[in-house]
Amino acid sequence: MKKGLKIVTIGGGSSYTPELVEGFINRHAELPLKELWLVDVELGKEKQAIVGEMAKRMIKAANIDCEVHLTLDRREALKDADFVTTQLRVGQLDARILDERIPLSHGMIGQETNGAGGIFKALRTIPVILDIVEDMKELCPDAWLIDFTNPAGMVTEAVMRYGNWDKVVGLCNIPVNAIVEEAALLERDPEELFFQFAGINHLHWHTVVDNKGKSLTDELLKIMYGDASNSKSIVANIQENDLIFEQVQNLHMVPCPYHRYYYLTDEALKEEIEDFKNSGTRAEKVKGIEKELFELYKDENLDHKPQQLAERGGARYSDAACNIINSIYNDKRMIMTVSTKNNGTITDLPADCVVEVTSMITGNGPVPFQFGSFAPAERGLLQLMKSMELLAVEAAVTGDYGTLLQAFTMNPLITSGFVAKQVMDELLVAHKTYLPQFAEKIKEIEKATTAS
Template identity: 65%
Template sequence: MSKGVKIVTIGGGSSYTPELMEGFIKRYEELPIREIWLVDIDDGKEKLETVGKMAQRMWDASPYDVKVHLSMDRREALKDADFVTTQFRVGLLNARIKDERIPLSYGMAGQETNGAGGIFKAFRTIPVILSTVEDMKELCPNAWLINFTNPAGMVTDAIIRYGKWEKVLGLCNVPVGAMMAEPELIGKTLDELIYSFAGLNHFHWHRVKDLQGNDVTSEIIDKMYSNDSGIPANIHDIPFFIEQLKQMNMIPCGYHRYYYRSEEMLKHMLDEYNDPNVGTRAQQVKQTEAELFELYKNPDLDYKPEQLAQRGGAHYSDAACETIASIYANKNTHMVVSTKNNGAVPDLAPDDVVEVSAYIGAAGARSIAFGSLQSAERGWLQLMKNMELCVEEAAVTGDYGVALQAFTINPLISSGEKAKRILDELLIAHKNYLPQFAEKIAELEAAGVTVEDEVAKDLD
């Protein structure tokens, strides 16, 4: 890397890319980038060109001479890369709309990374990420893969478990948001507190201590009920039951609302689904993204616009940049990443990918031991991890029975004939992106299975 760092971003046409560029510019003195390659597919070509021009304007406005390359050829871009970041969405936002609307049409949760929608996002994503890893083995075998493609935990686990690629870390903005919002609740700054996270991506808990070693988690919990809770923009703010948090003396991530307050969260999702003037979260995001790309077309815009924070993933790209800088400079920075457990959470197997606090340096992540969880959290964690393992296996093998198992044990999917119908409709809806299920999809089509939701059907 003595000649400078080559970074490749798969899904470079994403609306998040300007935040990624901002993070790299901010860290240039410790991460001397030589070139950046933004890669996308034909369907994303227009967005790639728009965001690529803006990315170059951002670098041109900086003191640094960095060239942004645009490519529709992943293999061309990957050659001799030092770091590869992934931020793609197979099927684009229309696929997410189907993931949300089809389950909701049957009265079940429709969400990007949870429930049936999250399972299908994994089904579409894992084969693509594994093919990317095969290219990396040939073209940049020493590169680090920094993944923030959702569902980040399952994708990262599949990269290690099925792709046999160890130099990978998964990232998410949710822990960053917690660490940015919570300290001021108790009159502290982040450097005056010690955070410990453990669990799975979008399903973790954390504890907090001060620099004297005193546990201040309960103090933060108290303040959460009198101040802004700081949850991500894409999660409806229904408060947890304070008695539950006090008992566990841990703070759940925002996504736990789908599990701890399922009834209320489902009602909110159904209200939006049934209101043609609102629509599901994906339909709202599609509008936000369209507005962002109109901004990006402005030839005078050479900085990240404030509106990007409305997209729901604020700060995640900044976390990616810090991770890369920490590996490159062996900084041993405390971060929260999806990585191999290696005993950090004894309630799961050593080879399971977990989301935990870790020190990030040249050797990757050194996980910080969290210890065993209490009965309720341990039960949740083991159920969710084994559900994830079923999802990964089905994504790789195309085994319909395993997919049905994943649906059956997922807490947000009521088991039975209706759940099977949702599975079948989602297979039909996403058939262009699920070659591993081709035989079963043909069987379902021959049996006359169709997508019932009118909006989802129109997106075919």
């Protein structure tokens, strides 16, 4: 075993970083972290400096022998790294605001990882992640890439399919939250229960059984959706889980909170538009929360994660990110839900695509639990959305306009036809700084707009 670990966090200036540092501190007996490199870009330099100094205070307060390095030079950081984590946002929150505002202005769902906004986050993010992978091949070829950057499923898909890099795991805190909060609803210890998740990131379903093999799924559905008093979302940016009980009861599986956008599209859109008019988009609210957080982080006496970070929407992030590093490094064989290659786990989807499934995390990476096939209600939506993801990922890599339009046309949260094309064109122009692969097409769109 090595004497110490070198971990690189790209997007180190994120407001989430203190949660990650806390996770490393709590696991230091098993994860002997010697070097933590926080990498960011020029645009994020100020935040990186604030978070970096706080990270140093946290490490010092914990009396851990670990050096924290801040750099804008990614290649310097990556050399000989053991693990690389990504939590970046290309274009920062201003880009997310556009992802939400532009679709909403045309009467469509405006959301960070779903619909038009989710596709455009993928378009901006995937080329950057693939560049990171190329650097890793040269500078740290044995490292694992742990991706927390959304849309995590599509990013992981791109890394495996186009980056030809299998040592990648996509992570999301939603399954972690679900296990803790649903166990509490059942008045059980999470250790007594087995949750099996299957689907794709932000579009999965799960079942739950106790340690004697008894299914508790239908009981949980009744508690969550049959009793209005328990109707509360586990995700900060999604309204209450007020799904139609008869529908979810028929599934005999618990849907991910993001299913609300697909099962109750009209209601979700109505609420988003109302919020948009009254208090701005979710991204604008998050910007306010982040401003408050960074003011806290500036406090030279603050050497621990503040409670306000939970409002940011990343609760239990460190549990997901640090547990998976711990489980790979020490071959702990923890049971976690991750985005990884399907390999026949879900028989309804291609073997070579990425899925989000319950897996055992070994020293060689995730080993998924076999799931099998979905019933028609879940299968139809899952196959549609996975096909849409594959098109969006291809468009992100190739910059092909027609492929992108196909993804837009397929997505159930995007109005079809010429309105979809208009929204797509507006988003392309709005994000042109971060979409070099579409540069020629964007020039055409701008020229046509000026002419008209």
